[in-house]
Amino acid sequence: MNRSVDELLQEVNELRRRIAALRSAEAERVRAVEALRASEEDAHDFNEKLTVLHEMTNRLSKAATVDDLCCDAVVLARERLGFSRVGIWFVTESGQLRGSFGVSEAGEVRDERGVERPVLAPAAKQVLADRCRVHVTPDVVLYDHTGTPVGRGNQAVAGLWDGEKVIGFVSVDDMLKPGSLTNRQAELLVLFASALGHLCSRKRAEEERFKLEAQVQHTQKLESLGVLTGGIAHDFNNLLMSVLGNADLALEELPPANPARQRIEEVIAAAKHAAELTRQMLAYSGKGAIIAQPIDFKSLVQETLPLLSVTISKKINVVYNLSGTLPRVNADPSQIRQIIMNLVTNASEAIGDREGVITISADVMECDQAYLSQTVVNDDLPAGQYVYIEVSDTGCGMDRRQSRQIFEPFYTTKFAGRGLGLAAVLGIVRSHKGAIKVYSELGRGTVFRILFPASGGGTQAAQARAPERETFRGSGTILLVDDEASIRDVGTRMLQRLGFSVVQAHDGRHAVDMFREHAASLVCVILDIAMPRMSGEETLVELRKLKADVPVIVTSGYSEGEVRPRFGEAPFDGFLQKPYTHSTLTAVLRATLAPRGQAGTGL
Ligand SMILES: Nc1ncnc2c1ncn2[C@@H]1O[C@H](COP(=O)(O)OP(=O)(O)OP(=O)(O)O)[C@@H](O)[C@H]1O
Ligand SMILES: [Mg+2]
CATH class of the missing domain: 3.40.50.2300 (Response regulator)
Known part of the structure; x- marks a missing residue:
């Protein structure tokens, strides 16, 4: 059993090799176990995030508006899904980006709704170009909501889809830890964006429906008010007829020196004022239109000048800006005068006791469908040539909420106002198939533009009938x-x-x-x-x-x-x-x- 030294050495080497192999196998095993554990943790974490996403979607689906939805969504995406900087953007009709809400690394929510800018992020451009669900760009320039570069980092952008259309993006990036966006996070982002796209489109459709319903209700309300005011005005006219007629007769029966004459003249003046209000109500209800005739707005405005100067305070400078020749308009001259008077009275009241300027213009313009659809009276008017009268003032102006209400009958902000002036203007404009544009800025002034379809050609305006003063005697x-x-x-x-x-x-x-x-x-x-x-x-x-x-x-x-x-x-x-x-x-x-x-x- 004598083994040579060589043999012994060989055995030792063999043993060493085996030990090394065992060690490496063990290390391999430990690595595999760790990898397995990591992947289990990852899967577990992903599953948890999916559950969170499910809860989030439920919660977000209850948001009242698209804005509420987006505001909640960015906060939840950061807090619950673990993203760092999140922003939601929508694509406008013209292909620009319109801001919604965003959340910063520090968790502060940014309202970016007023922002509109071009698509800058390469990842977003890529989503649009490839029509893919998500695009991740490592180490790119990152922008803030104004489009200003703020640093570099990883960025993932996922599209918000409504069927086949990209309606917006949700972008997540990480300026502080570049390279930290994992594939799992990208997957999660796709799921989040898909839920968000679905919810946004649904909410938008709902909002559109509510808006239409509100519009219909508003129109119905105004229509019934029109019927009501028309009815009241009609009855009122009968009563006024009796008051005016009797006062008129009494006046004629009294000798010139009778002191009661002055009282009766006051009764007549008050009854005429009441008749004027009735006329405003009838105009609003659309029952006041008489047979229209081709009229020239320029001479009509000029004829109304003397009446206007009585209405306007001396501190106000009135500027006329009347274009040379204007096409004629088929309209009722007394009602157009009523419009001018109502607008100029309002303009003067808006300036009040201060100094100011009222500009009255008349001109002609081509209006396309897009322009007409943005007007107050939007009854599917045909595109074409419209003659307009514009009254602008440097008065108190209005905010947007107020501008929406001014045409409602009885809406007034004045102590002694009736709230009938603009309601009458609206009724008259509607019965003449015209349109109204209002532009107002609080504290700066207001512009009312009243458009009427040009009639093309036409005859000279009929002269107002002269009052009948001559004596007339009848028989029979x-x-x-x-x-x-x-x-x-x-x-x-x-x-x-x-x-x-x-x-x-x-x-x-x-x-x-x-x-x-x-x-x-x-x-x-x-x-x-x-x-x-x-x-x-x-x-x-x-x-x-x-x-x-x-x-x-x-x-x-x-x-x-x-x-x-x-x-x-x-x-x-x-x-x-x-x-x-x-x-x-x-x-x-x-x-x-x-x-x-x-x-x-x-x-
Ligand atoms: N040029 C203007 N500038 C600022 N606000 C205006 C202007 N014109 C109208 N408004 C607002 O619209 C409201 C409604 O105007 P409208 O002419 O219908 O009624 P009113 O002037 O209040 O009363 P009235 O029946 O005597 O005309 C006003 O009370 C005012 O708040
Ligand atoms: Mg008024």
Whole structure:
């Protein structure tokens, strides 16, 4: 059993080799175990994050608005998912980025909603170019919300998708520990972005729906207010008719020296003021439009100048800026004057006792659909040439919230305001198929631009009828039909004063009977429209059947333009707007009876 030294050495070497192999196998085993443990921890951590993400999505889905959603999302992404700097950006129609909310390394939330800038981050550009879910760029220039470079670091950007479209990005980066974004974090970011994209699109659709619903409700509210104000105004007109008419008659019966005259003149002035308010209400309800005629805005503004100077304080400088030639506009001149007066009065009140400037301009412009859709009246107006009147002032101005409310009837911020001026402007503009643009800055001033479709060509504006002052005497019998006793009473006395005999009827049926009875002596019928039993329209048809050639004057609180179409088959001969005074009644009778050579002297 004698072994040689060599053999022994060989054995020792063999043993050493085996020990080394065992050691390396052991080290390998330890490494594998550690790797396994690390990967288990990683998987465990990832699973936990998935659970957190699930909870987050649930919580975020309850956010009221997209803004709330984004604000919560960046905070949660930092606190619960372990990202360092997080930001959410949306892509605008023009391909720019619009800020939302962000959170800094220190955990402070940044409101970046006002920010709009081009896409700068290479990772975001890559997501758009490759249409991939996420793109990670190691060691790149990082920007703050203004687009200013703030350092270098790792950045991952994931797209917010709405179906096939990228609506925005969520970006995470790490300025303090470059290279620390792991693949797992990138995966987590994709899942987070996918949930966020889904929630944002859903919330946006919901917000859009709420906005539309609110718009519909608002329109319905204004429509019913229109019906209400129209109705009140109509009844008011009847009452005013009685007040004005009786006061008018009383004045004529009193000798010039009677001290009661002044009181009565005040009654008349107050009633006229009330009639003016009624006119604003009728305009708002769209019931005030009379037959439009082609008018020249420039001369209309110039004609209104003398009226304007009375309204405006002496400290205010009025500047006119009227373009040379303007296309004509099919409109009702008295209503356009009403618009100018209402806007200029508001402008002057906005400047108050201070010094200031009101600029009144009239010009023409081409309007495209995009421009018209941004106006206050947005009834799908056609693109084309629009003539506008603009009233701008250097007064107190308004904030955005106030600008949204000013056209609502009865909205006012003034102590003695009625809140009807702009509501009337809106009604008139709507019935003329026009539009309104308002631009206002709190403390700086306001611009109202009222646009009307140019009518192209057209004739000279009709001259306003001169007030009828000459004496007029009538003869023969007039049938006065009205369901309001007070109106029959005052009307009868006015007609008698003119020399007519009067027979009355209190509704349509009664009118037909009276007509039949007095047909031989009747020279005219004055016919109300809204009456019980038989309306004015039906009555007129019946009267025409009995005797076709007796002139009929229709009277109403609504305007002629509103009333005419209702009589389509049976046109009438004259129109008398309530409330009327002795002189308007005279003028209408003259105009109606004169062409027939009937009744009257001094024609
Ligand atoms: N040029 C303006 N500058 C600032 N605020 C304005 C201007 N025009 C209108 N407003 C605001 O809009 C509100 C509504 O105006 P609107 O003309 O409808 O009613 P009003 O002037 O208050 O009363 P009124 O019925 O006597 O006209 C005003 O009370 C005011 O707050
Ligand atoms: Mg006003």
